[in-house]
Each structure stands twice: as structure tokens, then as C-alpha cells.
Amino acid sequence: MLNKQEKLTGWLMLFPALFILGLVFIYPIARAFWLSWFTENLGTQLQPVFTGLGNYQRMLGDGRFWQSLWNTSIFTVVSVALELILGLGVALVLNKSFMGRGVVRTIAIIPWALPTAVMGLAWAWIFNDQYGVVNDILFRLGLIDAGINWLGSPALAMVALIIADVWKTTPFISIILLAGLQSISEDLYEAHKMDGASPWQSFYQITLPLLMPQILIALLFRFAQSFGVFDLVQVMTGGGPAGSTETVSIYIYSTVMRYLDFGYGAALVVITFLLLVLAVATISLILKRIRT
Amino acid sequence: MLIDHLISKLNQSCWKLFKTQRWFFAFLALVLSISVAILPGVTQQPIVIQTLIRADEAQQLQPLVNKFNQQHPDIKFQIVEAPSDSNQVEDLYTSSFLLGNSPYDVVYMDIVWTPKFAAAGWLRNLSDRLSAEEAEQYLEADLAGGMYEEQLYRLPFRSDAGMLYYRQDLLEQAGYEPPETFDELLKISQDLQQQGLADWGYVWQGKQYEGLAAMFVEILQGNGAFWVNPDTLEVGLDRPEAIAAVEFLRQTIASNVSPPGVTTYAEEETRLLFQNGQTVFLRNWPYVYNLAAESAIAEKYSIKPMVHAVGKGSGATLGGWGLGISTSTKHPDAAWQVIKFLSSEDAQREFVLDTGFVPSRINLFNDPEIVAKYDYYPQLLEVVQNSALRPPISQYAQASDILQRYLSAAITGKISPEQAMQTAANETRNLLQR
Numbered sequence: 124m125l126n127k128q129e130k131l132t133g134w135l136m137l138f139p140a141l142f143i144l145g146l147v148f149i150y151p152i153a154r155a156f157w158l159s160w161f162t163e164n165l166g167t168q169l170q171p172v173f174t175g176l177g178n179y180q181r182m183l184g185d186g187r188f189w190q191s192l193w194n195t196s197i198f199t200v201v202s203v204a205l206e207l208i209l210g211l212g213v214a215l216v217l218n219k220s221f222m223g224r225g226v227v228r229t230i231a232i233i234p235w236a237l238p239t240a241v242m243g244l245a246w247a248w249i250f251n252d253q254y255g256v257v258n259d260i261l262f263r264l265g266l267i268d269a270g271i272n273w274l275g276s277p278a279l280a281m282v283a284l285i286i287a288d289v290w291k292t293t294p295f296i297s298i299i300l301l302a303g304l305q306s307i308s309e310d311l312y313e314a315h316k317m318d319g320a321s322p323w324q325s326f327y328q329i330t331l332p333l334l335m336p337q338i339l340i341a342l343l344f345r346f347a348q349s350f351g352v353f354d355l356v357q358v359m360t361g362g363g364p365a366g367s368t369e370t371v372s373i374y375i376y377s378t379v380m381r382y383l384d385f386g387y388g389a390a391l392v393v394i395t396f397l398l399l400v401l402a403v404a405t406i407s408l409i410l411k412r413i414r415t
Numbered sequence: 416m417l418i419d420h421l422i423s424k425l426n427q428s429c430w431k432l433f434k435t436q437r438w439f440f441a442f443l444a445l446v447l448s449i450s451v452a453i454l455p456g457v458t459q460q461p462i463v464i465q466t467l468i469r470a471d472e473a474q475q476l477q478p479l480v481n482k483f484n485q486q487h488p489d490i491k492f493q494i495v496e497a498p499s500d501s502n503q504v505e506d507l508y509t510s511s512f513l514l515g516n517s518p519y520d521v522v523y524m525d526i527v528w529t530p531k532f533a534a535a536g537w538l539r540n541l542s543d544r545l546s547a548e549e550a551e552q553y554l555e556a557d558l559a560g561g562m563y564e565e566q567l568y569r570l571p572f573r574s575d576a577g578m579l580y581y582r583q584d585l586l587e588q589a590g591y592e593p594p595e596t597f598d599e600l601l602k603i604s605q606d607l608q609q610q611g612l613a614d615w616g617y618v619w620q621g622k623q624y625e626g627l628a629a630m631f632v633e634i635l636q637g638n639g640a641f642w643v644n645p646d647t648l649e650v651g652l653d654r655p656e657a658i659a660a661v662e663f664l665r666q667t668i669a670s671n672v673s674p675p676g677v678t679t680y681a682e683e684e685t686r687l688l689f690q691n692g693q694t695v696f697l698r699n700w701p702y703v704y705n706l707a708a709e710s711a712i713a714e715k716y717s718i719k720p721m722v723h724a725v726g727k728g729s730g731a732t733l734g735g736w737g738l739g740i741s742t743s744t745k746h747p748d749a750a751w752q753v754i755k756f757l758s759s760e761d762a763q764r765e766f767v768l769d770t771g772f773v774p775s776r777i778n779l780f781n782d783p784e785i786v787a788k789y790d791y792y793p794q795l796l797e798v799v800q801n802s803a804l805r806p807p808i809s810q811y812a813q814a815s816d817i818l819q820r821y822l823s824a825a826i827t828g829k830i831s832p833e834q835a836m837q838t839a840a841n842e843t844r845n846l847l848q849r
Contacts, residue, residue, distance in 0.1 A: 364622075383531065
């Protein structure tokens with residue numbers, strides 16, 4: 124049992140950490156919640172005027188918000204799913220011992236280590252309709268006879284974004300999963316094999332269940348990150364064409380920085396935050412069910 | 416007890432130090448008092464005036480900055496270099512003003528930022544500083560672009576206006592006069608394309624960005640339509656004339672006069688097509704003129720005001736950059752000195768001769784020195800005097816985004832022009848009511 128004084132000392136020592144956490148986490152979130160009850164924009168000379176739920180009501184009729192939310196969801200779900208499948212594949216390969224594994228492992232991380240803005244620019248050129256590599260390859264293969272306008276048509280622009288994101292963040296997932304794979308003992312596989320299990324059975328009955336904690340972590344990290352994607356989209360398409368790749372964070376950025384509509388921007392932040400918390404909670408719940 | 420002891424010990428050692436080093440301390444005190452109390456009185460420290468300008472343009476302005484600093488020993492004018500993307504410059508200004516205590520005394524701004532910055536209270540009113548005779552020297556629309564609620568917040572430094580570039584040689588070869596109307600432009604283009612004189616007829620900026628809105632203002636004006644009336648806040652996007660403007664853009668693509676990729680082009684893509692001789696007509700800003708003069712089509716092209724509908728006049732979207740004084744500056748008068756110097760006739764002449772940018776003062780277009788170097792400037796004045804403003808409203812950024820979205824959707828064929836313009840008009844009305 125801790126006595127009273129020890130408890131007090133404990134709290135005192137925790138205080139700096141808690142204080143900083145409060146400063147960088149709780150304060151901004153609380154402030155966004157508070158601000159979302161006010162109208163504060165150029166119409167009010169940047170002074171806060173209380174409007175209650177006005178901002179949330181406006182959001183209901185804001186087609187641009189719903190479209191950006193839809194875009195973000197599509198982007199997140201598709202890219203995270205692809206990354207998980209590919210990342211698992213890469214991790215399984217890197218877990219086997221072969222010549223030059225160390226080198227390959229290092230190379231595999233490079234996309235993730237590159238600054239997103241830089242590689243976003245590179246991908247924008249790769250998908251350029253006149254000079255892009257993708258069109259050039261398709262052309263040489265005889266699959267197309269005129270350049271595809273990748274970033275200029277709504278669906279293809281989203282495809283291009285997802286490809287770029289998958290390329291960049293698959294290494295992140297594969298590193299996490301690789302760490303998980305290495306903690307699974309070889310003995311298990313040997314015993315399983317002796318019992319007459321095929322490699323596929325081993326994968327489903329040993330690898331996947333034992334890897335679940337790492338998959339869960341990777342999924343949560345990527346989901347939260349991907350939902351807030353900004354730099355890649357800003358550099359590659361800027362949200363176009365016709366708003367078809369605009370994500371929620373780009374819309375929030377425009378609302379706050381370009382339109383100076385702080386109250387509404389705060390309401391957008393609050394709703395996105397709540398949706399994200401809800402989505403993450405649902406995923407972890409589902410995955411927990413699967414595990415047990 | 417222990418602490419008492421320590422203090423007395425400290426005291427002793429301090430005294431000892433002071434006694435042994437007293438000459439040193441006397442000297443230190445002397446130096447300090449001279450630098451703090453006496454020096455500033457004798458040698459006046461210059462007032463520092465800062466502004467934020469895109470790095471490429473900051474370089475071009477450097478000779479003028481040096482000249483100003485030579486002529487004004489009491490002021491030190493310096494430019495902080497910003498990224499070469501004007502959106503980012505706007506963001507940097509915005510965040511510095513939002514956080515308060517902005518380091519920028521002079522604000523170098525694009526014409527479309529002015530109403531927003533003024534409405535946010537970040538700019539000082541310049542109306543009293545500019546006399547009526549001085550004001551007459553400037554292009555009227557350019558000065559009007561610096562007004563918000565009938566007060567002046569921005570003095571124009573360099574102007575910019577959209578216009579039509581055309582291939583004089585090709586038109587002469589086929590026996591055509593330069594087109595005046597939208598229909599003539601389409602007809603001539605198709606004829607020249609059929610004769611195999613050029614791949615494409617007309618290229619314009621169709622990417623979803625600010626340039627799309629700027630280009631569209633000209634087509635609107637040429638059809639006798641309008642976007643937003645700044646006085647009554649009436650929205651004209653869903654009127655038949657405005658829908659006709661969208662139809663014209665769609666027609667350029669449908670009739671193969673413009674390449675399908677035109678809906679992703681910004682200024683540079685269209686300039687390259689024109690310079691490489693692939694197109695007869697081009698809508699662009701004045702900067703193309705000098706660059707094209709060094710290309711394969713040198714001396715084979717000319718400029719004219721934008722085409723328009725029969726019975727209507729042409730419009731040229733006004734762009735350009737100007738100078739304002741930030742509310743947060745402690746030295747508004749010194750900042751005004753800088754602005755007065757930069758926008759003066761001599762400074763503008765020097766800058767125009769150096770860079771080929773367009774001046775904001777009317778008489779410089781016919782200035783002998785400038786005309787000797789750029790013989791097309793008198794023609795340019797004709798273009799600039801037809802200029803149309805993008806709506807000078809504080810919510811311009813939002814209004815422009817709405818238009819860009821729906822216009823982009825309409826010209827890429829996602830929705831019909833009527834539907835696009837009706838939705839855009841309704842959303843703009845909602846915006847202006849807030």
C-alpha cells in the first residue's frame with residue numbers, strides 16, 4: 124500500500140507529463156468544441172458570435188463536406204486494405220532467410236522514409252498525361268493509343284492517389300508485421316507440420332492468429348493517419364478535379380486558412396474527430412471479436 | 416544557519432571581485448551607458464520595414480530595394496523571401512496576421528486578397544494618403560481592385576490582364592482578319608485545323624484552380640453576363656448569358672477546337688502549346704509575350720482584347736499585385752514611404768524595363784523608353800482598359816472555389832451547364848447571406 128505522502132509525490136512527478144499532455148491534446152480539442160458553437164468569420168469581423176448548433180446545421184446541408192467525407196472514406200478503406208494485404212506479403216517474404224535479406228529489408232523501407240510532399244510531386248509526374256511514365260508504359264504495351272488523363276478525371280485521380288499512398292505506406296505495415304512474425308516461434312510450425320498441416324493451414328491457424336495484435340496496431344495507425352491525409356493530396360491533385368479527391372483535412376484547411384471561417388472549421392474538426400474515434404472504436408471491437 | 420553562511424560568503428566574494436576588478440566594471444558601465452543611452456541619440460537607428468514577397472520576384476525587386484535604401488538612410492527596407500507559389504504566400508501572410516504581431520509592415524498582395532485582408536482588419540486605410548490627382552494616374556480598374564467598402568487599402572504596383580494571343584502569319588495565310596466574336600474564333604480555328612495549319616485552334620486554362628475563374632470572368636463579360644455584383648451582392652451565374660458562356664467553353668472541346676486535356680491545363684501548359692506552334696489562339700496573361708518572342712513563333716503572333724458575343728464588349732480579367740500597410744506595423748509612415756517609392760513612375764519604369772511586367776500607371780504604356788523596348792505596350796493598354804474585376808467581396812476565395820468546382824464539372828461533362836451554374840449560383844447566394 125502506498126501511503127498518502129508517496130501518493131502525493133507520485134502525482135507531483137506525473138504532473139509535468141500530464142500538464143504537457145493537457146496542453147497539446149486536451150486544450151486544442153476542448154477549444155475546437157467550444158469554438159464550434161460560435162460563428163467567427165469575415166461576416167462577423169472575426170469576432171465570435173454565439174450560434175448554438177448553427178454550424179452543425181449548416182454542415183448537414185453542405186454537399187462539399189459530405190463529398191469530402193466520402194472521398195476520405197473511400198481513400199482510407201481501399202488504401203489501408205491494399206496496404207495490409209501487400210504489407211503482409213512483403214513481411215512474409217522478408218521473414219524468410221535468403222541471400223541479401225538485410226539489403227532488401229533496407230530498400231523496402233525507403234518509400235516510407237521519403238518526405239511525402241517530395242514523392243507526391245514525383246507521382247504527379249508519373250501520372251502526367253503528356254510526359255508520364257505510366258502512360259508511356261501502357262502505350263508501349265499497346266494497351267492505349269492516346270494518353271490517359273489520369274489526374275484530370277475524377278475516378279482515375281482517386282486511383283492514382285491510392286496507388287501513390289499504397290506505394291509509400293506499405294513498408295510501414297510490413298515492418299510492424301515483420302516484427303510480429305519474428306516473435307512467432309519456429310517450433311510451432313514444425314509441430315504443426317508433423318501433425319500433417321499444409322503451409323496454407325499453418326498460415327491460417329498459426330501465423331494469422333498470432334499476428335493479430337500487430338495487424339490491429341498497424342491497422343489503427345494507418346486508419347487514423349490515412350483519414351487525415353493532407354500532404355499527398357495537396358501536392359498531387361489539390362483536391363481536384365471538380366472536388367473529387369478533396370479530403371476532409373483539405374476542406375478544413377481551406378475553411379480555416381483561406382475562408383477564415385473559424386467557427387465552421389471548428390465544427391468540421393469536431394465531427395471528423397468524433398467520426399474517427401467511432402470508426403477506430405468499431406474496428407478494434409470487431410477485431411477483438413475475431414480474436415476471441 | 417547554513418543558508419546564512421552561504422549568503423555571507425557569496426557577499427564577501429562579490430565584494431572581492433568588485434574590488435580587484437573595479438576598473439573593468441567601470442569600463443563595462445561606461446560602454447553600456449554609451450550604447451544604451453547616448454548612441455541612439457547621436458546615430459539614428461534606421462527604421463526597419465519588412466515585407467514578404469515570392470522569392471523569384473524578390474530578386475527582381477532587389478535593385479529597387481537597394482535604390483530605396485540609398486535614398487532613405489533613415490529607413491531600412493528589406494524583403495523576406497517567400498515560396499514561389501502565391502497560395503503559400505497568402506497562407507504565410509494569413510498566419511502571421513492571425514497570430515498577431517506580424518513581422519510585415521508592408522503587404523505585397525494579389526488583387527483578389529485585398530477585400531479579405533481588409534475585411535479581416537489587417538490593412539490600414541490608405542484613402543487619405545493618396546490625393547485625387549495621384550489616383551488619376553493609375554488604371555481605374557486596378558485602383559478599384561484595391562478598394563473595399565469604398566476605402567482604399569492597396570496601391571497597385573504591377574498590373575496584369577488576360578488577352579487573346581493569335582498567330583498573325585497563319586491568319587494572313589488563310590486570309591482571315593483577327594476574330595472579334597466567339598463564333599468567328601471557332602470558325603477560323605476549324606478552318607485552319609482542316610487546312611492542316613495547326614493541330615488545335617484555341618487553348619485556355621481549364622484546370623480547377625484560380626486561373627479557371629479568372630479566364631471565365633472574361634467569357635462572362637464577353638457574353639454580357641456577370642458573376643457577383645459587389646454592390647447589390649446579386650449573383651448572375653444562372654442567367655441565360657452565363658450559361659451561354661459555359662456552353663461556349665464546352666463547344667470548343669466538342670468541336671475539337673481545343674484539346675480534351677485543356678480541362679487540366681494551367682497557364683504554362685497552354686503557353687507551351689502556343690510556343691510550339693500547335694495552336695492558333697491562346698488565352699493568357701502578358702508574361703507570355705516576352706517568352707514567346709524567344710521561341711519558334713517569334714514575330715509571328717500578336718495580341719488583341721478577348722473575343723466576345725455579337726453586340727457585346729470584350730473583357731480582360733484584371734490581375735496584378737499591389738502594396739498595402741499592415742495594421743500591426745509600428746511605422747505606417749515609413750511603410751508609406753516605401754510604397755510611394757515603389758509605385759512611383761521612375762521605379763515602375765525601371766521595373767518594367769527590367770522584367771517586362773505591366774505597369775499600373777497609365778502614362779507608362781506610352782512611355783518612349785518602354786515603347787522603344789516593348790513596342791506592343793500601347794496595344795496592351797487597349798486590353799487593360801477593358802479590364803473586368805473578379806468580384807471584390809471579402810468571401811471571394813469561397814465564391815471562387817464554388818465556381819471552380821461546378822465549372823470544372825461542367826466542362827469535363829460531368830453535369831450539364833444549366834445544372835452546374837444553377838447549383839453554383841445557389842451555393843454562392845447561400846455564402847453571401849452568411
